[in-house]
Structure formats: C-alpha cells, structure tokens
Amino acid sequence: MSKNNTSNKKHKRSKLKYPICLLVFIFLVIFCAGRFLTVSEPPENVNAIIVLSGGAGRVEKAVDLYKAGYAPYLVLSNYREGASSAGNMLQTALAQGVPAKAILTENKALSTYDNAALTLPIMKKNGFTSAIVVSSDFHMRRVKFIFDHVYKKSGIELTYIGSPSGYNPNRWWSNPFDRDITISEYAKMVGNLFGYRGPEAKKALDRIKGWFR
Secondary structure, X not given: OOHHHHHXXXXXXXXXXXXXXXXXXXXXHHHHHHHHXXXXXXXXXXXXXXXXXXXXXXXXXXHHHHHOOOOOOEEEEOOOXXXXXXXXXXXHHHHOOOOHHHEEEEOOOOOHHHHHHHHHHHXXXXXXXXXXXXXXXXHHXXXXXXXXXXXXXXXXXXXXXXXXXXXXXXXXXXXXXHHHHHHHHHHHHHHHHOOOOOHHHHHHXXXXXXXXX
16 A cells, blocks of 8 residues: 555544544534533521522522531621512511521622622621521523622632423423533523623523524
C-alpha cells in the first residue's frame, strides 16, 4: 500500500471523528440538561429556612424541615403569593402548624434575584449566619447561582434543598410540562447573566419560548 493511500485513509478517519464527537457532545448535553437543573443537598442545622414563592410544595417542604428540627424560623419571600388550598405562603405555614412567632416575611420580591436581595437584610437583622434555601427542584440550580452571588460576602452559609414538583430530570424531553420547564429555566439563566430579571425577564422569556413552538 502506498504512503498516499495510507495518508488518505487516516485523513478520512480523522474527518469522521469530528461529527461523531460533536454528536456525542450534543447527546450528553441534552441528556444531562435536566439533571443539571436540580440541586438538593443534605439538610444541616441552620438558623432559618428561606422559602421562595412561585411553586406548590415549597412551603410544605420547608415545614417538614422545620418540624424535623433543622431550623427554628421560616423566612417566607413574597409571602402573599398563593401556595396551597389553605391560601398564601403564610397561611399555608400556619395551617401546617408553624407558630406565627417562628415566621418572618417579606412581600416585595418579583424575581429570584429579589428573593435573595430582600431576604438578606432579614437574615442580617436577626443575626442569622446560616440558612436552608427551599424552592422547586427544577429551580434550584438558578437559585443557587443567584443566592451564592447575592450572599457572597455576607458570611452566611447556605444549603440548597429542592421540593418535589413532578419534574423528571432524566427524561425532561418526554412531555410538554418537563420540556417547558427545562427551556424556561435555561432561558432564564441566560437572561439573568445579562441582567434581566422580574417582569422584564418574563417578557423576554415568552419571546424565547415562542421560538420553540
């Protein structure tokens, strides 16, 4: 076999490797996209449990942690938002047996960034140095990204625990509910990186989601 033929075969094999590697990379990104969104760390004893508004089951998960003795206080962010058949977040926590004296609240948050920025002064005011942050499981990667940034120099240690939402991170592409959540979360993460948040971010998200329909 001539040197030219050998060289040509090696060149063809190398050309084939690139699209195969790209396909493998794309497959891994798609396969792991849902798993990346979910964060749930082992619970630790802390000063307070911060609960974010916006999803069913979040208050209930926080109450479970409270009753298990992981913290003596709940901090409810945007507490007036509906949370269950019992009513808003505060009413839900009270109905679940948490005493009013163990609940701290704020009612101005319009975004995940606001959840972090508006709970930080509450934590500092009460001398708290640690907290568990609770939100829906699929929301936790973005929550961690934002809270780590806002709380960075506060000296407050945070633990992140997701509440079950029915989201399937292993097969997120298999149904409209999980696909919509996955696309939304990644679009919001990109938006947050560019400074979009709150109502402005939601408008941009609606435009982005329209591209996939």
